[in-house]
Amino acid sequence: MNLNYKNLPDNTVLSLIAPTASGKTDLAFKLYETGRFEIISVDSALIYQDMNIGTAKPTTDELANYPHYLVDIIKPTQTYNVASFINDVKNLIDNSHQNGKIPLLVGGTMMYYMALFDGISSVPDTNxxxxxxxxxxxxxxxxxxxxxxxxxxxxxxxxxxxxxxxxxxxxxxxxxxxxxxxxxxxQQTPKTAPCQNPNQNWIGLSVEPDRMWLHERIAKRLDIMWERGFVDEVIQLLQKYPELSPDMPSMRCVGYRQVLEFLAITEHPIMQISPSWRHFSKDLQKNHTIFTTKNNNFVTDSQKLHNLACQDMKNKALYATRQLAKRQATWQRSLARLPHAPTIIQTNQGVFYPMILSFNSIKQVQEQLLNKSVGFTTWNNKLSSDT
CATH class of the missing domain: 1.10.20.140 (Histone, subunit A)
Structure with missing residues (x-):
């Protein structure tokens, strides 16, 4: 058995596990073009409708050419938990195999991946x-x-x-x-993990890129988001969904939170749309450095204040996204330590281990899947390739 996509068993479930801005979506597109895969999103932000720019969601044309399951499935006012994700993914995996395709799980929500590979307790679905x-x-x-x-x-x-x-x-x-x-x-009840399905061959490809390289990518992607109108997108969200509140999961997404704070600090009229946002603004203005600076008359020009708040928003969004990538790397290392080696799965196509293989770049993964034939037989192999 090897990692070249042509040689993967038909019952494979392939997971591309990588942090934000690492290039996993482009590789998913290339794999889809081979005709062997169906794409399932593993991203807790892409589930929301009308949250496009700040989530780096594929464009409408890209989604038409490269369909993704579990994208745009709920409104920003709704919630979606891990148990719902697991149920949906299990059904989608079965459907992909029935269609003669390999499900390709792509995303950076590591909590979802932990549930897939380590399992979750049997908490009942929400009533x-x-x-x-x-x-x-x-x-x-x-x-x-x-x-x-x-x-x-x-x-x-x-x-x-x-x-x-x-x-x-x-x-x-x-x-x-x-x-x-x-x-x-x-939570103390025994866990069950989808990767333990005896009829499926689970392979996780975990990519942890060079940190400085990733930080540069994050900065460039955020610049593109600002240019495409990220702030306007958030304003339009509040206009379209006046029932949104600061405590909703969608409004706590990285980037969106920083834009909301910017709108509060600059006293944008949209923040008067509901009592919850007015309260949010007042609480923020009490202690925020920029707002205190304004009150103390250190900055008297409104345009200068706006520019100062804008730069503060961008700096905080950059820092928050880098911190997200750092947390993702920590989760990835936890995934790699999961004790799956003893779990041998016998199928009619052979004997397989649920496993996670580690890489240093998306390029390495692409070379293994699309160009090279590399065998593997043990848990958590470290595959090396030219970068």
């Missing part, structure tokens, strides 16, 4: 009625009240959560209301 009840509770009484409920019913999970973890707190409350069992108890 929409319970979800609505909890969100109404949140709107009426705030996150403090939900956290107090958890302190009574699930003190163990509270040790892992901060008050800022709105999504996890609401999810834990939902689970307890729905099942009368604490989330911390559910």
């Amino acid at each position: 929409p009625a319970i979800r609505k009840q909890v969100m109404n509770w949140l709107d009426e009484k705030g996150i403090d009240d939900l956290y107090h409920y958890l302190q009574i019913h699930d003190p163990i999970i509270c040790q892992k959560l901060k008050l800022s973890d709105t999504q996890r707190i609401t999810r834990a409350v939902e689970v307890h209301l729905q099942t009368k069992i604490a989330m911390s108890v559910w």
Whole structure:
């Protein structure tokens, strides 16, 4: 067996695991053009409709030519958890194999990849009625009240959560209301991982590029986002979805958060669209350095203040994206340490290990998949190639 795409078994599930701005999408396009693959997105930001520029989502034409599953599947006002992702991916993998294709999982949401290769506990799916009840509770009484409920019913999970973890707190409350069992108890149940499916041959290709090279790529991509109108995209989002609030997962995405802060600091009229955004702006303006500078009359020209805030936004977005890439690298190393070597899978096409192979660049992966025939038989091989 080797990594050349022509020689991959028909039951292969191929994962391209790489940080933001590393070039994985371009390689996914090339692999799709071979006719052997269907692309499944593993990106927790691409799921949102109308969030295109700031997520570096493929263009409409690219998505038409290179279809991606799990892109544009929900509105920014909706939520999507890991359990939903796993269920969707398992169905899509089965469908791809039935179509005679190899599912190509591509993205940088490492929490999703950990669920695929390490598994998740058997927490039940969200009940929409319970979800609505909890969100109404949140709107009426705030996150403090939900956290107090958890302190009574699930003190163990509270040790892992901060008050800022709105999504996890609401999810834990939902689970307890729905099942009368604490989330911390559910999390202790045995994990099941899709990669353990005996009818599938799972291969993960994990790319951890040179950090300086990646930082340059991140900076260039952010420059392109600003030029394409990232700020205007966020303004249009708030106009189209007035029910959006600062605590929603979509509004906490890297880049979007920094733009929202910029709009608050510059007192953009869109931030008056709802009480939640007015409150967000006021809280931010109390302690933000730029706003304090304005109040102290160090900057009196409104255009200078705007320019200062704009540069601050760009600097913070750059830093946040670099930090995201750093966290992604940490998750990737955790993936590589997973103990899959003893898990031998016997299929009618041979004996396989669920495995993750490490690379230093997307170029290396491309050479292995499209040009070279390289055999592998052991867990976490370090494949080397000219860069």
